Amino acid sequence: MDSTTGVRQPTFRIATTADIPELVALIxxxxxxEPSRAGWTTEADLLHGQRTDADGVAAAIYGADSxxxxxxxxxxxxxxxxIQKRDGHAYFGMFAVRPTLQGDGLGKALLAEAERVARDDWSVGEMHMTVISVREELLAWYVRRGYTRTGExxxxxxxxxxxxxxxxxxLRFELLIKKLG
Structure with a gap:
């Protein structure tokens, strides 16, 4: 257990069909x-309605190169x-950390794991993602982790x-890119 956060040391695994309901709820x-307001990544003031559904999560689990x-x-x-392997790069998305645990380093660890998979398992040299362009705090978080705002x-x-x-x-989506290893 991490003495500073009280959270057990995280482990990673590939999600399965059995995880779909819990993944949808987490995202x-x-x-x-309102639950999203406990964390700092909320989009509650920008967007209402759903963020994803069971079909969207299932597509992420079973999609080609996903x-x-x-x-x-x-x-x-x-x-x-x-993470999805695309033309010479990996795409990062559907990123979620339980709101009450945001700020504890879990997001940074998960992002690093996604980058490791893309680099080591898929041998791709870049990670791409899109972020809603008005989310300056989130964009800055990715920049601190080595992502470049492309302006695209x-x-x-x-x-x-x-x-x-x-x-x-x-609202618009901005492309961010990071060179991997």
Whole structure:
């Protein structure tokens, strides 16, 4: 157990079908609604509605060249992310840490594990991700971990409720890239 956080030393594993309900609940709790406000990664003021659903998580688990990494502390699921092998790089997404444990270093450890998998298991040289461009605190967190803001943006898919229901009209996705080892 970590003496500073009270959290057991985390372990990583590949998520399975049995994890889908718990993964959906974890992802939703990290980004949407009142439970997300216990952490600092909430999107509750930017988006309402769902962040993901069982089909979205299943696609991450079973998609071609995709892995859903689960992080456990003891036997408790505390964080997750998807990594997907794409054209010469890996894509990082569906990242969630239980809101009450955010700030304890779990996200940093999970991101490092995703980068390790991409570099060592898939032999790719870059990790890519997109972040909502108005999330300056989150963008800064990734920059501190070696990601570069490219300035390349893509429009937010307004009207597609599978991404959530926006509360403002200036949302875009910004591409971040990190060279791996």
């Amino acid at each position: 939703e709790s990290a980004y949407r609604g 892995r859903m990494v689960a992080m456990e502390a003891g036997e408790e699921l505390v964080a997750c992310c998807q 943006v893509a429009p937010f898919p307004y009207g597609d409720e599978s991404f959530g229901i926006p509360t403002r009209d200036d």
